[in-house]
Every structure is written in structure tokens, then in C-alpha cells.
Amino acid sequence: MYISFILFFTFIVILIYKYLLSKKSANKQLYKFKSKFLSNEFNIEKIFLREEEKTFLNPDISINIGIYENEYDIKKKSNIHRARLSKFKKSKLNGDMIFVDDEQKIFKYAKGKKKYL
Numbered sequence: 001m002y003i004s005f006i007l008f009f010t011f012i013v014i015l016i017y018k019y020l021l022s023k024k025s026a027n028k029q030l031y032k033f034k035s036k037f038l039s040n041e042f043n044i045e046k047i048f049l050r051e052e053e054k055t056f057l058n059p060d061i062s063i064n065i066g067i068y069e070n071e072y073d074i075k076k077k078s079n080i081h082r083a084r085l086s087k088f089k090k091s092k093l094n095g096d097m098i099f100v101d102d103e104q105k106i107f108k109y110a111k112g113k114k115k116y117l
Helices: 002-038 040-057 071-088
Strands: 090-093 096-100 106-110 113-116
Touching: 040 071, 071 090, 071 096
Parallel strands: none
Antiparallel strands: 090 096, 096 106, 106 113
């Protein structure tokens, strides 16, 4: 009788411990989720995503690619440029408006004449 009471008591203690442990991990995950969306880095990231979206939707906004930019930024900007060329048939890159004709040839106007690139 005494042994069965001890086993029953330890079983109850183990169940309560597991329940409390599961609550802590759920709260920890919820805390991580909330803190991610309230952090300054996330807000800055959202601002940059909005700017990229504005740039993607307007081919008249110049995309400036400098020689000192890292590879990730260059790829991102060049992908936006290519997407604008395929969607709008024109895109402004480093101040020059670049066009695509019906034969998929890329050109720009220089002194009023087409200059194929």
C-alpha cells in the first residue's frame, strides 16, 4: 500500500513537471516570435522591402550599382533590373534608360540614335 502510494505520487509529480516544461517551451517560442516582429531589425528590413517593391514597380527609378557593393546586393539589383526589362521593356540603370526591342535585343539611346549593347 505504501509503495503504491509512492509510485502514484511520483507519477503525478512527473506529469506536472512535463506539463510545466511544455508550457515553458511554448512560451519561449511565442516570445521569440513576438520579439522578432517587434525588433528594430525587422522594421528596417520591412522598409527596405517596400523600397525594393517601389523600385520594381517603376522602371523610371534609377538602380545604381557601384563598384564597391557586395555580391548579394549586386545580384539583387541586377535581378530587379532584368525583371523590369522583361515586364516593362525598359529600365533605368545607373542613370541610363535601357530598352528591349521586339527581337529581345538590348539598346539605349545615345545622342538620339539607338546604341545596341
